[in-house]
Amino acid sequence: MGEIGYDEFAKLDLRVGLIESAERVEGTERLLRLQVDLGSEKRTLVAGIADSYPPETLKGKKIVVLANLKPKTIRGIESRGMLLAADAGGKAVLLTVDRDAPVGANIR
Numbered sequence: 001m002g003e004i005g006y007d008e009f010a011k012l013d014l015r016v017g018l019i020e021s022a023e024r025v026e027g028t029e030r031l032l033r034l035q036v037d038l039g040s041e042k043r044t045l046v047a048g049i050a051d052s053y054p055p056e057t058l059k060g061k062k063i064v065v066l067a068n069l070k071p072k073t074i075r076g077i078e079s080r081g082m083l084l085a086a087d088a089g090g091k092a093v094l095l096t097v098d099r100d101a102p103v104g105a106n107i108r
Helices: none
Strands: 014-024 032-037 042-047 062-066 070-076 077-079 085-088 093-095
Touching: 042 077
Parallel strands: none
Antiparallel strands: 014 032, 014 062, 032 042, 070 077, 085 093
16 A cells, blocks of 8 residues: 555545444344444444354444545445444454543544
C-alpha cells in the first residue's frame, strides 16, 4: 500500500463504539448484524466475523468503528460503518479499547 498524507487520514471518523447486540445474518456463515452505540447515535453494522466471534460473546465490547464510511446494503441490511479488526491467519481479531474510553469518543 502506498503512503497517505495526514490530510487523508484526518478524513477518517474513527470512534469508540459499544456493541449492544449481535446476531447471525440468515443464510450466511460469516456475517453478523451488530447494533452499535456510538454515543450520539446507534447504528447497524454488518461484519464478516462470525467464524471468529460467536454473536453471544460480543455484547458489551468496546470496539473501533469507522463511522463515516458510505452506507452499503449487504444481504438486505444497510450497514452504516465498519468495525476494525486485524487479520490473524484468516481469523478476525477485533480492535478493542483497553481503558474506559467513553462511547462515541474520537480516536486520533
